[in-house]
Amino acid sequence: MHPHNPYAAPDSELDVLPQHCSRDGKFALLPSGCDLPARCIKCNAPVAIAPKKTTLYWHTPWLYLLILLNILIYIIVGLIARRTHAVTPYLCDQHRLRRRRRMQLCFGASLACIALTFVGDHFQSGAVFGLSIFGALIFFIVGLFVSRRLYANKITKEYTRIGGCGEAFLASLRQQ
The missing domain is CATH 1.10.287 (Helix Hairpins)
Incomplete structure (x- = not known):
């Protein structure tokens, strides 16, 4: 039997968030190969149902200038130059x-x-x-x-910057 300690840190039902997921302003930063924690990306509530993985795509915004040249050229170059990151966007x-x-x-x-x-x-x-x-x-x-649910703001070889997360979820992440 453990005596009640009024100075002990409070117990939490929240899952321990991975240390690799961090916050950069209004974006969540994920290193390559990492996934989001199993919390609602809008309100940070616990989630019982695991959704399917979603693949986020991103390419440099400069490629949009190719639309002025030809939409078909933009589509081909955009498909070749895009970067991807698979994430699991949990929603309550x-x-x-x-x-x-x-x-x-x-x-x-x-x-x-x-x-x-x-x-x-x-x-x-x-x-x-x-x-x-x-x-x-x-x-x-x-x-x-x-x-x-989410969108990729930038994808590099080292990390993915994800937008569309709620403020409560972002507040639970450590600041970059």
């Missing part, structure tokens, strides 16, 4: 549900806009047809952004 039940609802809302709005194209085509209204196609495209692009 609350944030996973919020992400799923946002994705469903954008997908439903995009489908509604596509259905509106048939209405515009039926009444031979070019404005309704054009706006509905534009709306479907906009909702699709917005859906891509609300569905992403």
Whole structure:
């Protein structure tokens, strides 16, 4: 039986975070080959379900200038020059549900806009047809952004700088 020690450090249910994961401002830094701790990347809550690994891609922003030359050249050079890092982005039940609802809302709005194209085509209204196609495209692009959990800000041979983490998760990491 252990006596109560009022000067002892408090016990925590939190997992011990790996020392290799650190913080650099609003980004998490991971050395090459390392993974994120098993905590929600938004609120730092414990996570019971392990998600699938996600591969983050990054290339230097200077390559976007190739779009001015030719989009096909940009795609080919971007695929060759990109760097990758596989991570496991843990989300708690609350944030996973919020992400799923946002994705469903954008997908439903995009489908509604596509259905509106048939209405515009039926009444031979070019404005309704054009706006509905534009709306479907906009909702699709917005859906891509609300569905992403993390993004790579920079990937080098030594480390990966990851954005999209919540402040509570970043506060639990040691400062770089």
